[in-house]
Amino acid sequence: MLVGHPVDAAAEHVLSPSRDATLLRVLVIDDSESDAELILRMLRREGWRVVPRRIDTAEQMRAALHDCPWDLLLVDYRIPGFGAFEALAVYKEFGVDVPFLIVSGSIGEETAIKALKAGVHDFFLKDSMARFPIAVRRELEEAETRRRKRAAEDRLRRQADELAAKNRELETYAAKLRQSNTELEHFAYIASHDLSEPLRSIAAYCELLVQRYRIGALKPQDADEFVGYIEQGVDRMQNLINGLLSYSRVIHAEAAPAQVAPHEVLAGVVSSLAKNIDETGAVITYGNLPVVRGDAMQLAQIFQNLLSNAIKYRKAGERPHVTITASVRDGEAEFLVSDNGIGIAPEHWERVFVIFKRLHNQETYPGLGLGLSVTKRLVERHGGRIWVNSTPAVGSTFYFTLPLGTRSHPDGWVI
């Protein structure tokens, strides 16, 4: 009897070995019916329930291998028109692993060795078949072992792949977390640093006021000036705190990506800047702009920041002219916001996007230094980039890219 190992359910998918351990599906490739019958009788005598098919051409073999699973292939070495090596070739075409045994009238030693090297499992001479049944049993067991091993390897490989995929996911999250932590540290440092400046001013002037007052040396115009500085400090802290809050909100804002028409967004932005535009006589020009994938409100913020900067940093005594154009390249829309303002020197082109870094003092151009850092975050959240090119005293052009059409954003907006 065949050793009755319980067949592992998972191993079944590799091939379908017969569940009944006594069932033996034998494909006999022999042109002699009687020779075939002899061998099958031998197998039946050993206790197997033999289900045979006899074939003798390549097409029949292909058909047989295609039709159903087999447990054993018995091949006569010399069939006119279809030899054992041809049969082996067909067998290999199908990539199955079933014992392939040659049973032949005569076979030279060299041929036998060649056959074994080619992948034949064993060979027998028709007139000395004594060890045939034992050999069949052995080959069936070994085939089963190989099946189980392959199944186990497949399982392992699948698990390894899943693990690798999970690791990659984890690494992505870890990287995001690291970046988020760095930003948080940076943010906290900047917040505390930039808030302590006006606080110091407030504290010092309160003390100075009180001191002078107590010794009766406080002149009214000095009092006014000192109180003025205190109020300035308070305003500055207030503005900074509000600015930081809105910056933080922008970074964490949920956004709903959709198809957005920039010219519609711009129309809204221009009307919200109406007062500024009137006061300065600003001229805003824009033409056809490509539809982008993004959040309409955030796009409005981007344009609002860039346009209000262009108007604010205008040349004294000149109408600010701002032009918005765009081009399409590599599935991205590249926007240009050009102005005729005071410009930015090359050494500052990167600094302008850093939070709180300003190029001018509060008296000439009041501001917090938040606008461009917020704009940069918004553009980057859309998967785009932002940069500037400028000639001092001539003007500046801000470039930013936004995705067109179907492209998924790193944050997971699947489009």
Add this chain to the structure above:
Amino acid sequence: MLPATRIVELLLIEDSAADVRLTQEALGEAGADVNIHVVPDGAAALQFLRHQPPYVDAVRPDLILLDLNLPGIDGREVLKQVRHDKSLARIPVLVLSSSTAPEDVNGAYDLCANCYLTKPLHFNEYIRLFRDIDQFWLRTARLPERGT
């Protein structure tokens, strides 16, 4: 203690009008004998030091008080340029900053600042700071001759 033989010309490079006034008050309370010249940013500071317009008739300072955190050209850049300029390199530069971060302190000394001072929170401490500056830099240390 050496008496100051002449009024010391002090260049204060500071963008905050509030801090400028505080410095003036504190120097006054400290009794320092100085002429305070104020410039609001790095670019103006370099123009002043190089006698470029609009500071063509500027006097060469004996001592510079430099705020590190300036808009536009950063305080560190000003320090670097002063030290690189043969006619300016000898002028003592006292760095004033609200930062206590080691990178800022070390960085200033790496650029050859003469000393690093932290802006205090309380006005009394401001007075004491400038009294100390007056005591050391204007009454104890010898200042170099003004170059051209």
